[in-house]
Amino acid sequence: MATTETNVGATAATIPTGQATTRPVDEFVVPQGVKQKRKTPWGVFREMPLLVKLGTLWLLIVLFAAIYAQLDARVFNGSLPLADPNLQLNGFNAATGEFGDRESLEQPSWAHPLGTDRLARDTFSRTMHGAYVSVTVAIVSVVCGVVVGGLLGALVGYVRGKTETVLMAMIDVLLAFPALVLLLALISIFEVRDLFVISFVIGLLSIPAYTRVARANSLAISNREFVLAAQAIGTKRWTILRREIIPNVLPTLLAYAMVAAAAVIVVEGSLSFLGLSVQLPTSSWGNMINQARGDIKVNFGQILYPSLALTMTVLALNQVGDFFQRRSAFRGSSL
Amino acid sequence: MAKTIAFVLLRLIATLFAVTFLTFLMVAMLPGDPVDTILGTGPRAPGIEEQIRADLNLDDPFFVRYVAWLGDAVTGDLGTSYITDQPVSDTISQRLPITAQLAIMSIVISVLIAIPVGVLGAYKQGKWPDTVTSTGVQVALSIPNFIFGIFLIWLFAVQLQWLPASNWNRFSNGIVDNMKTAILPTVSLALAQMALFSRLVRSDMMATLRENYILSARAKGMSDRYILFRHALRPSSLSLMTIVGIAFGALLGGTVIIEQLFGLPGLGFSLIAAINSRDILVIQGITVFIAAMFVIINTIVDLLYAVLDPRIRRK
Numbered sequence: 007m008a009t010t011e012t013n014v015g016a017t018a019a020t021i022p023t024g025q026a027t028t029r030p031v032d033e034f035v036v037p038q039g040v041k042q043k044r045k046t047p048w049g050v051f052r053e054m055p056l057l058v059k060l061g062t063l064w065l066l067i068v069l070f071a072a073i074y075a076q077l078d079a080r081v082f083n084g085s086l087p088l089a090d091p092n093l094q095l096n097g098f099n100a101a102t103g104e105f106g107d108r109e110s111l112e113q114p115s116w117a118h119p120l121g122t123d124r125l126a127r128d129t130f131s132r133t134m135h136g137a138y139v140s141v142t143v144a145i146v147s148v149v150c151g152v153v154v155g156g157l158l159g160a161l162v163g164y165v166r167g168k169t170e171t172v173l174m175a176m177i178d179v180l181l182a183f184p185a186l187v188l189l190l191a192l193i194s195i196f197e198v199r200d201l202f203v204i205s206f207v208i209g210l211l212s213i214p215a216y217t218r219v220a221r222a223n224s225l226a227i228s229n230r231e232f233v234l235a236a237q238a239i240g241t242k243r244w245t246i247l248r249r250e251i252i253p254n255v256l257p258t259l260l261a262y263a264m265v266a267a268a269a270v271i272v273v274e275g276s277l278s279f280l281g282l283s284v285q286l287p288t289s290s291w292g293n294m295i296n297q298a299r300g301d302i303k304v305n306f307g308q309i310l311y312p313s314l315a316l317t318m319t320v321l322a323l324n325q326v327g328d329f330f331q332r333r334s335a336f337r338g339s340s341l
Numbered sequence: 342m343a344k345t346i347a348f349v350l351l352r353l354i355a356t357l358f359a360v361t362f363l364t365f366l367m368v369a370m371l372p373g374d375p376v377d378t379i380l381g382t383g384p385r386a387p388g389i390e391e392q393i394r395a396d397l398n399l400d401d402p403f404f405v406r407y408v409a410w411l412g413d414a415v416t417g418d419l420g421t422s423y424i425t426d427q428p429v430s431d432t433i434s435q436r437l438p439i440t441a442q443l444a445i446m447s448i449v450i451s452v453l454i455a456i457p458v459g460v461l462g463a464y465k466q467g468k469w470p471d472t473v474t475s476t477g478v479q480v481a482l483s484i485p486n487f488i489f490g491i492f493l494i495w496l497f498a499v500q501l502q503w504l505p506a507s508n509w510n511r512f513s514n515g516i517v518d519n520m521k522t523a524i525l526p527t528v529s530l531a532l533a534q535m536a537l538f539s540r541l542v543r544s545d546m547m548a549t550l551r552e553n554y555i556l557s558a559r560a561k562g563m564s565d566r567y568i569l570f571r572h573a574l575r576p577s578s579l580s581l582m583t584i585v586g587i588a589f590g591a592l593l594g595g596t597v598i599i600e601q602l603f604g605l606p607g608l609g610f611s612l613i614a615a616i617n618s619r620d621i622l623v624i625q626g627i628t629v630f631i632a633a634m635f636v637i638i639n640t641i642v643d644l645l646y647a648v649l650d651p652r653i654r655r656k
Contacts, residue, residue: 194616321483
């Protein structure tokens, strides 16, 4: 790959400069013999604008919270009775049969950084568990979308022909569905309440959009010099797809995946808010907001914290996704 | 042109078939006896099982049932709820005006705000008004509508007590009362739309402002405002129209949550009510109706686009 790039650069450099162009051609040319350095994650982080940096940090925090919520039994594990006295209904201790001294709807304190909800449960750990729900939905749907949608799109964008026509017609039909309504109907009719099944259904419904994005990129890349060169030396089509097309489709597709993950998190939040996602008492940001709705006059904070967590995660995913989108677009045009 | 219309209509028919088929399939795939699913576990009136079997042609093969159901659906007969005893089509026609009013109002508000915001961003490209509006747009795009709705309720109904937090006054009860109950849900729906539209207007305008005819208009000494709104906005209105059409279709489904939040008896509200009482026929009917509306509106947008922009017609 890298050698092909520099070759292209070499031909571009031989174009006579001068009269017509005012900007130096060098600006658009990868210097010959110098391999473009692959940036380390730290290097990429450093070139991010401030808002994107903050977004990345927030996403890491959310990811950590999601993992921690699963590792530490004290964080609400989704089933009653609870292992942790801090999280039981008003500190109810199943072993001794005594209630704790916690009040419901407490204001934030050191013991409960985000206060407690109506049932005297610690909002901080419930918010952490909400992160686990959102992260699961996002990851499952991204994996579905990138693996199935990405492969299909990259394939038909390169192979073209009848396969493409038929597949894209089907994709168009699927995209014509209002996804939220379809999802509501599906989940309600089949009474799905399992987090992984819900994530999978959401992931299935997001495949068409990924296919579109992957196909558009694959189409553009199929006509590039390095693909033509690979064809000219008789590389097998499957190898070209694997070695040239897919690695080049992937960066844009992953940037899209972040933006799509943001949308998916909102969808799950909406479902939870309607009480149609994970079953209570498992907490998710959406159902926490819904449950705290009745206390809007007494303790707005209980609505505010999960709302902020959800909004900030969506904003961060959008920001970081846009950043990588711009970055991969720049890479494409600089070749 | 004729070819374009034929193609778009063909796709419409294919999509409608797919939409109805999938909705029907979803209900048909339910595990267990459909009669049990529909009636639940409560006490049953004598003879109702046989009636449901006959109504839904349950003894026929799947495709026969689908064709019979589709034939009824096309004539507006989506069955009668076994729970409320009301025809599904009546429920839809009673609830639709509320949902439609919300969708139309929020589209109008968001377009009215989005155009000046987008134009300002393109005109002051890279300067502080652009930075401020662009950042605002990015944040607005990331706030889920139900969260924004709750925030509005907290601000205007709980803190300021200017507007009611829920309930709905019909349009016939007077326009002021109607608006009082409609404004908060409308604004919560409009926020994200507005952000989406203004981002589109901005990027479209930025491309247009680089065109030669803008330069020549400027050279002729026309005022900036005239150039912006008369010369530059017009080509951008096409893509704006497309996205407005799509947004309108999406809003018909998207109002579900907002209607639930504000307690507005619209289409989405009945959908959730039907889901909670497991009223299968109503779920099926409303889903198919919303999906069909969505598809039809998108088709109309496609057709309008082909009429207005000759470049995208099929050869």
